[in-house]
Amino acid sequence: MKKILSFSFGVLFILIGIQFWHSVQGIERKGAQFVFGDVKEGWRIFTIKKCIACHSIWGEGGKGGPDLGTLPESYKTPSQLVALIWNHGPQMRAKMPAQKILFPRIDKKEMADLFAFLYFIRYMDEPGIPSEGKRVLETKGCGKCHSLEKGVKGDLDQWGRYVNPILWAQLMWNHAPQMEEEMKRKEIPWIQFKGNEMVNLIAYIRSLTPEVERFYLSPGDPLSGENIFRRKGCSECHRSETRLDLPKIGHLPNTIGQLAGAMWNHFPQMWKEMEEKGMKRPFLTSQEMADLTAYLFSIQYFDLPGDAVRGRSVFMNKRCIFCHVKGGKGPDLSKLKGQLSPVSMAQIMWNHGPEMWEEMRRAKISWQRITDREVIDLIEYLNKGIP
């Protein structure tokens, strides 16, 4: 009996241990695949850690640093974000005393949430420009079929309630067969939307219908999106081994509005291929389209695999080796073997920044800037373990 009890406790202990390990690793394991962290919590961290004192998001916040809602494609991958956080460290620390901000330490969960938030705002569109949208409407010849007059057949007035470009993408997706037929009949070529043209068009149509209640969409779930991607047959063509593998193509649009435009542009080609394969055009609900979009954006988060050999060079060239080895002045990075992800790397580098800055000043070493490629390589090198 005693042996059975001891065995049971032993098994229980192991199970708890495994569970604990999983919960600790959860963020990163998830992060390697999909959106990590909690987006809303990330916004809270952004606010309470005073990032907002200098950085605004579309004008919400301080003006001391760049507006992170409108930054160009500077952080598409986690490694880019790590590099950005590291590189702007000295500049930021110089500005913080003026704003009376103490350096905030950030724990791993908080960093994961911040990452999630910063990714989320990247794929949201900046508000469109109605006057530009008007121009798009006029130059693209939408007026040949559509009217802005209320109650007229084909009027766009009713569309003004749809704020989210995904809803437009969904409506256009479902409406496209009719539209294609009509355009063929009128001998109008398939219109192409570039850049923010779709967003501007939406802004224009919205501005014409101020009294209409807006229809908003709940943020999509990437896991569910992946499921839809398979279920609706997208994966038939966009498989990893095909030329249409989306992550490999590497030019997914930056924002949802651009995605809506790109999907529209892509419709004729897509249908042609689907017809050839004998596939039916799937019908998508708005929420399915949101989930699908969340999935498509999440797959952009993958970094290419790092190279430990190049990582070693980074470790040497960036002078990390001066301090971060066994018996060195700084923490021994060999202990991080197998534990690093971009999030944990960002968190360690952030918290360690001020101390290192001081050390580097004392040693008269200039601040070592780092690229995203170097970050991945360095992570790979450290994960393999410093020999």
Added chain:
Amino acid sequence: MKLSRRDFLKMGGGIGVGIALGGGFWKWGQPPPSSKLLPPGIEKWVPTVCGQCLGGCGILVRMIDGWATNIIGNPLHPINRGALCPKGIAALQGLYDPDRIRSPLKRIGKRGEGRWQPISWKEAIQEISNQLRELRENGEPHKLVVLGGRYRGLMRLLWERFLEVYGSPNYIDNQFRWDGIPMEGLFLTQGIHTLFTFDFENVKYLLSFSAPLLDSYWFPIHALKAFGQFRRGRTGQRGRLVQIEPRLSITGMKADEWIPIQPGTEGILALGIAHMIIKEGLYDKEFVLKNTFGFENWVDSKEQTHIGFHDFVLSEFPPQRVSSKTGIPIDTIIRLSREFATNQPSLAIGYRDRPFHQMAVWALNGLVGAIDRRGGILIPKSIPFQPFPSPSKDRAARKGLERKRIDEVRESPFGIDQPYLFAKNSISGIPYRPKILFLYYSNPFFSNPCPEFFQRAFDQIPFIVSFSPYMDDTTQYVDLILPDHTPLERWQDDPLFLNNGFPVLGIRQPVTPPIHQTRATGDVLIDLARSLGGEIEKAFPWKDFKEVLLYGLKGIYESRRGDVFGLEYDEAWIRMLQRGGWWDPSYKSFEEFWELLLEKGGWWDPIYEFGERERIYKTPSKKFEFYSQGIKGVLLSSKGEEDSSFLPHWEESVPKEEEKYPFILNIFKTMALDGRNANQPWLQGILGPHLFEKWATWVEINPITASKYDISDGDWVWVESPHGKIKVKARLYQGAMPHVVNIPFGNGHRTGGRWSKKIGENPYRLLGLELDSLTGQPIHGNTRVKIYKA
């Protein structure tokens, strides 16, 4: 009794022994030691909405063993973010007022005599129901009138629904306030009847024409918080406030500059400032060109040329004329115009003056483009309540609704109810006399100028019912009282807007079961409908007002907008999401939504969409109108076709008997009392902090003037107008203009509870019935008085 020396010594000895045994004098004041400690009570904090004024502040009520014991601000409510004024805290005294009406009362003496008999709710409902039924049977449902006061939300819709299915067009909105929202200015320039906001916390320069921003503003705490933001909330920018007002108010004291002005002449000053801005070419030319109508002279479809605001103001309101009317030096007028035009964003705000005076202040905002911009006049979106289903009406109702309203408001240019016309027509019987009157949150015998006028009207109405929870001047004069719960005991919605245009819905929930035999008026109305049966009953399918509230809230839930209240970072979060077309609420079902509403205190939608012209300009030209085309059709018949009638202009009040009555009367309100709450001792104790006045009504007199009349500080004086006189305490105040006397409004109830009855005097009793021809409201600054020692 004779006390000998020996007796005295004996007593002394006895006292000494007593002290020695008792341990000394200091112990006398100590409570006896308790053998065991009192058990701790069960504490909880319940979020609800303060009902002390129209501010709509969120509060947390501390409950100990089911008793409300303290009130603090709800930090999640965006209107006040945890702040609270003394009125909010004093709500406990409203709840526990020992003189509250405790059950339905039926009059047994003569009207106003104050003799009542308590009756049951069943009897009360039966009594009203019989009267209502009889009126309908006689084919006179239109003779039921509801006089409603200041409140918000679904309750108003419920009243209107009741009248609609009953067959009366007579809901009369009696919200008399000079310091109220200047609605008419908005209508004349932007064609809008709905509420608007002044985003003054985001302006650089604020020009206030007697707006009581920090005294008795529409939303006092929200205004105070906004003022803090305006002054110190923006790094490197301190807003400048110039207060133009006849009296040095708290707002004037806190302003960067106080400019005393003759009462009632704010409108002509605004036109004088407009004159200088135009003359010096300082206006926003692009805004004026693109977004306004009637600035330049224009030609109509009949090829007739009309004068525009530009030429009209330049010819009619030179600074010399304006200076002579207002008493403000020319240099100051010129300086103000330059400051206002060049410190952008700037904003001009006023009070509910006469319509074209309001329009004059509005025109200043049109000149600098302060419409629908950050730091400007904003038109918020409405709160998406689920609309009530359209009710079916029987023949009697349809017939009743065909009748003219008693205040003939359909002929009113502004579509604003006219309580004075209701009173006047009730007296004259033209078009008809009401037979049943319901009073809901309305006390015209006290809170309207010339209260006797309403009393004469009430004498003509056979059956009057009041729903007031407290005895007041008007309730004393009714036939039946059906006391409502106090705000801490009832369900209610409280929709309003932040200064930055965000819609906010506070949820008022009962923090305690009713203390007395009172009932929520919403529930009573549903019961009445049920007792009347037929289509009326069918129009009210709800069990009680809480069900009505839940019904309305479904619309908000289904609108997929906004979220329940949260911390400040939640605000930006919701806004960011919605801007991108996303909505990620804190709830997943309606039940969860409801629970969170009760837990957090309400819902809001922290987004304002600029540039939606159709919402901002509802004028015929779809622009900001310096020349009001909207009102032109209505005024043509009464005022001829002079262009000046449709442009911002000044309507001078002709001074009467200036020699006999040498002073202009200026009535003001303090933060503590604005007509309600006189039954709360805490508020009576802080009435006039600048003069340490409490439990009284006083008259503020300039010290030099007082010395001329041999009046000393604290003397009792009579203030007499051609319409009446009141005896008040004279207070010498440097902030009073020499020829103006200032009296606070709030006290002077002729009846009520022990803490309000016959405390002070009501200055509205000094006013006459000179009404503005367009709004039917009394004219501010139009009453002259004399003062003499009592």
